[in-house]
Amino acid sequence: MPATPLDFSRIRAITLDLDDTLWPVWPTIARAEAQLQAWLAEHAPATVAWSAQPGVLRAIRDEVNRELADRAHDLSALRRESIRRAMERAGDDPALAGPAFEVFYAERQRVDLFDDALPALEYLSxxxxxxxLSNGNADVQRVGLGRYFHAAVSAREVGAAKPDARIFHRGAQAAGVAASQVLHVGDDAHLDGVGALNAGMQVAWLNRTGLPWEHAPHAPHLTVAGLAALCERLRQERG
Structure with missing residues (x-):
């Protein structure tokens, strides 16, 4: 049970996570990586051969994450640099990293929404x-959902990723309200839940798989199994 029940009368805006809240992210990433590999096979075959060695891609990612720790909030920059280093070490032209990343990024915007996502967006908006409000690099305009959003705030533009309070406060600012007037909705108990609570927001934890909440003494104001359930609760309270 939540420590403090949700105060529906305070809600003046919604901040909404994207990945694994509106769509499952890993099938999207898998398709984007497959498209990237197909492009590399045609334009940078040495990179494909080099990266087939066990552990080399993981080592590159770990190296980039370590050396660019100050850019951990910018997933696009980290992936682009990982591609560039792989190309360089394989003997391909590292200038191809930009076009290669764009192939990945374009496919990353093709998402398969959860069944309750569009009805919820229509109701909430x-x-x-x-x-x-996202740590990832999905673009709501390119995804095709821009009409439902008043604004979009990313960790890259803020320079800080969830659970940092700064990204939540930027979201409230974009909505034109105080943080205390925002209901944040997201699936990640720590990044979304604890982060938004520490930023002074109310939280609806989207728990599609029935996980236990493991972040006491923090507690979400509301836990729902899906976006449809969230909208139904809001309908009941608003009459």
């Missing part, structure tokens, strides 16, 4: 300013 008709009643509140809805602000996308």
């Amino acid at each position: 008709s009643r509140f300013p809805v602000v996308a």
